[in-house]
Amino acid sequence: MSILDIKNLNLAFKTLTGQVDVLHGIDLNIAAGEKVALVGESGSGKSVTARVVLGLLQETRSARINGSVVFDGQDINAMPARKRAALRGTKMSMIFQDPTSSLNPMFTVGNQFTEVLRRRDHKLSKMASHDRATKLLEEVAIPDPARVLGSYAFQLSGGMNQRVMIAMALANRPKLLLADEPGTALDVSVQAQTVSLMRDLVEENGTSVLFISHNLGVVREFADRVYVIYRGRIVEDGPTAALFANPLHAYTRALMSAVPRITGAGLPEVPEVSDDFLAARVSHTEAS
Numbered sequence: 001m002s003i004l005d006i007k008n009l010n011l012a013f014k015t016l017t018g019q020v021d022v023l024h025g026i027d028l029n030i031a032a033g034e035k036v037a038l039v040g041e042s043g044s045g046k047s048v049t050a051r052v053v054l055g056l057l058q059e060t061r062s063a064r065i066n067g068s069v070v071f072d073g074q075d076i077n078a079m080p081a082r083k084r085a086a087l088r089g090t091k092m093s094m095i096f097q098d099p100t101s102s103l104n105p106m107f108t109v110g111n112q113f114t115e116v117l118r119r120r121d122h123k124l125s126k127m128a129s130h131d132r133a134t135k136l137l138e139e140v141a142i143p144d145p146a147r148v149l150g151s152y153a154f155q156l157s158g159g160m161n162q163r164v165m166i167a168m169a170l171a172n173r174p175k176l177l178l179a180d181e182p183g184t185a186l187d188v189s190v191q192a193q194t195v196s197l198m199r200d201l202v203e204e205n206g207t208s209v210l211f212i213s214h215n216l217g218v219v220r221e222f223a224d225r226v227y228v229i230y231r232g233r234i235v236e237d238g239p240t241a242a243l244f245a246n247p248l249h250a251y252t253r254a255l256m257s258a259v260p261r262i263t264g265a266g267l268p269e270v271p272e273v274s275d276d277f278l279a280a281r282v283s284h285t286e287a288s
Helices: 046-054 081-087 109-117 126-139 145-149 158-169 188-205 216-222 240-245 250-257 275-279
Strands: 002-015 018-031 035-039 063-071 092-095 176-180 208-213 225-230 233-239
Touching: 002 046, 002 208, 018 035, 018 046, 018 063, 018 208, 018 233, 035 046, 035 216, 046 063, 046 092, 046 176, 046 208, 092 158, 109 126, 109 145, 109 158, 126 145, 126 158, 158 188, 188 216, 208 216, 216 240, 225 240, 225 250, 233 240, 233 250
Parallel strands: 035 208, 035 225, 092 176, 176 208
Antiparallel strands: 002 018, 002 063, 225 233
């Protein structure tokens, strides 16, 4: 059963100089408990796809959205705004790329945790909220949760803020987690630890994940399936092992060829990708 089923999603923005088409017929699905990655270069449409799923663009006057985004049996695009807002932070949540700027600098981590937890239980007491937040921080391996709850984001390291964001995102045990380049702002070792921790937690909770990244190394270790997006179109999809072992689309091969290699031989030549390749989407599932 799919927890998220996107069909023929199109997105355009109305600007002073005319309409700008951003997404073109996106088809994507995630099963319950599945970890799916959406990969592509900057500007390819990854993050904006996540924002449509979250229902953040449906009230934007300049946005033109067509197609269906069915989450847990309900079409996000057809919902009233209040119902979409009620889903965020409860049944679905998001981890943003820069953890420090995603946390409010005017409130302590503890105050923000209370706000998140009360989205599901409005009657939750301050003491119960503190106890629950402490337990959640312990789950993400934060050694001194009491200090962290009393701190502001600028008083914590980037890696610590990222763990706080993961704990907040999973606080209400959402059915779907959207992770937009988590750990990209961190150094490589901390990023690897953070993503590994997130993987363990979502598997333990049975949470489905849409993992947005351009880091193919992280995607290879994290995701069950991969979708490749290029200029707002899905051009290839399939199980992670099959896609990495035998990339069928020219753009996917270009992405993989662009990954730096510590060999001393320099970067390999990246093949050109013409617009003709966009007409045919490649699916490893169909190919097999």
